[in-house]
Amino acid sequence: MSEALNYQAGFGNQHVTEAVAGSLPVGRNSPQQVAHGLYAELLSGAAFTAPRAENLRTWMYRRQPSVVVGSYQPLSHDFLKTGAAEGQAAPPDPLRWAPSAIPEARSDFVAGLRTLVVNGDPDAQVGMAAHLYLANASMERSAFVNADGELLIVPQQGALRITTELGRLDVKPGEIALIPRGLAFKVAVDGPSRGYICENYGAPFRLPELGPIGSNGLANPRDFLAPVAHFEAEAGAYEIIKKFGGKLWRAEQGHTPFNVVAWHGNLTPYKYDTxxxxxxxxxxxxxxxxxxxxxxxxxxxxxxxxxxxxxxxxxxxxxxxxxxxxxxxxxxxxxxxxxxxxxxxxxxxxxxxxxxxxxxxxxxxxxxxxxxxxxxxxxxxxxxxxxxxxxxxxxxxxxxxxxxxxxxxxxxxxxxxxxxxxxxxxxxx
The missing domain is CATH 2.60.120.10 (Jelly Rolls)
Incomplete structure (x- = not known):
């Protein structure tokens, strides 16, 4: 993780970035032929008819579209739970947990997920879950897609490099990362790593209104950093793990999902230094x-x-x-x-x-x-x-x-x- 990364500033901005000059179409989103033989693909974070101020979407220009993937099969995970239906009855007592130990056996970000509390229902787009991640190994030729909710990642021990379809984020304790629903990513760790995750099934996270505080205070939009376009050039197969309907599913595809050469939009991952x-x-x-x-x-x-x-x-x-x-x-x-x-x-x-x-x-x-x-x-x-x-x-x-x-x-x-x-x-x- 020694390579320093570049970022774009601003929460909710219409970001524009390309890893290869001339990859972005000018004046239209989906021309008949995209430059350099790329494919146009849209990722929506809101209904098409959502008000303009609340509409989230990003156009990606990639080497192969995300439909080029094999069939999904169930993938078991004993500790990942979703929605109130998977919670346990508990008395109205205050509860507290000591820090959970990071496993000694190999455990990457997905394998190391441990759900602590749940409510709501992702199909109803209501509620959240709070997870821990306990990881000691990087995801190599494996990617994770959460179709149930966006992920707010709060590292507590160990720095992370999060590679997403739209670029890379380096996130250390004291910083947070926000990964949109439906976006593929993988996590590399630098030694034993532990942290917290809020899986949000409801409306996407936004900055709060400031009311009487006025125009300045709390978190400033410019301090949220989005990635710049970056794509993997290495050939080879990838495992795609998707959380869909509260369950994990697994497929194999013959190429990396991190093949977006250029993109523009306001549906993007962010990092923020608290x-x-x-x-x-x-x-x-x-x-x-x-x-x-x-x-x-x-x-x-x-x-x-x-x-x-x-x-x-x-x-x-x-x-x-x-x-x-x-x-x-x-x-x-x-x-x-x-x-x-x-x-x-x-x-x-x-x-x-x-x-x-x-x-x-x-x-x-x-x-x-x-x-x-x-x-x-x-x-x-x-x-x-x-x-x-x-x-x-x-x-x-x-x-x-x-x-x-x-x-x-x-x-x-x-x-x-x-x-x-x-x-x-x-x-x-």
């Missing part, structure tokens, strides 16, 4: 709602109630006066799946470790543990910077169901609820 997030917070008193940390949102049919929000808690200054600075105790209508990329989460210093996860479903009470409460209630409220930390949430309006692996895979911390046992009745009249 260090560029412009954090908003209180400079007077009280702890603001976590919605001010939203990087991307997938809206639902009810305004303000997201199908999924991707929220981060990056390094930031705490300056509020006469304020309990960690998150307050709360029961939320939304369900919260949280992960920790690095450092310590201020509300859970007791046991939340990088690579671990937690689930607080709708109306399940949660908040700072006993240690965090005691410290925040008595500390000198001088300006203080939370540094060397990065936590995140996948927040959804739908209840999340843990999988069999989540409940019985060995990483569930059965003593999690004890972190609040020291919160005694301190009332005094």
């Amino acid at each position: 260090a560029h997030f412009m954090t908003i917070g209180s400079i007077s008193f009280d702890h603001p709602d976590p919605s001010i940390f939203t990087v991307l949102t997938s809206p639902s049919d009810t305004a303000g109630w997201a199908n999924v929000d991707f929220v981060i808690f990056p390094p930031r200054w705490m300056v509020a006066e006469d304020t309990f600075r960690p998150p307050w105790y709360h029961r939320n209508v939304m369900s919260e799946f949280m992960g920790l990329v690095l450092g310590q989460y201020d509300a859970k210093p007791e046991g939340f470790k990088p690579g671990g996860s937690s689930l607080h479903n709708a109306y399940v009470p949660h908040g700072p543990d006993t240690e965090a409460f005691a410290k925040a209630s008595s500390v000198d409220l001088a300006p203080h910077k939370l540094d060397h930390t990065l936590a995140f949430m996948f927040e959804t309006r739908w209840r999340l169901l843990p999988t069999e692996f989540a409940l019985n895979g060995g990483a569930l911390e059965t003593s999690y609820v004890q972190c609040w046992s020291g919160l005694q009745d301190r009332f005094s009249a």
Whole structure:
């Protein structure tokens, strides 16, 4: 991964790129004959009649079209689950998982997928799933296509090189990658690698509205980087793995799917460095709602109630006066799946470790543990910077169901609820 990659800036832009000069048609999308003997192919991320501002599509000019592929056969995967139908009944308890070990046996990105929680239904285009990936090997002559949803990848350990049909992305911990639904990609790792994935079945992720914040703040569109056109020249067969209808399917084709010489459009993979997030917070008193940390949102049919929000808690200054600075105790209508990329989460210093996860479903009470409460209630409220930390949430309006692996895979911390046992009745009249 020593080769430095080039990128195009801007979320939602109409990108134009070619790896060979003169490959892009001028003035039309599908001429009778494309230059250099290429084929024109359209990838749509929205219905043809979607409003112009919401229409997502990319024209690709490739050496062979994606229809040139063999027949698909079922491919088993014990740990990859889809939709609420594959979740398990669980009590309304807060749940937390320790970091899962990366297997010693060979495991690439697809083989290393482990689903923790699910809701919704990809056929109804509602809901999400939260997965782990545990990988120690690169995908070589193998590609993955997810027809059920787009993938938001959050590395926690190990850098990734993600090769897509539209070009390549280098993504390291602290950065994220967004892979559109239906786009082929493969993942190369640089040693043992672990991270989180949000599989979004609903509306594609977009930047949130800023409202009273104004025109600047949170994630800036220009900080999202799209790839430039790049194609593999090596001959040889490829395995194509497709997630379709909640199941995996496998086919063989005689050539690489990464053969797009030029493309233009606004349906594209992105990478984003969370260090560029412009954090908003209180400079007077009280702890603001976590919605001010939203990087991307997938809206639902009810305004303000997201199908999924991707929220981060990056390094930031705490300056509020006469304020309990960690998150307050709360029961939320939304369900919260949280992960920790690095450092310590201020509300859970007791046991939340990088690579671990937690689930607080709708109306399940949660908040700072006993240690965090005691410290925040008595500390000198001088300006203080939370540094060397990065936590995140996948927040959804739908209840999340843990999988069999989540409940019985060995990483569930059965003593999690004890972190609040020291919160005694301190009332005094």
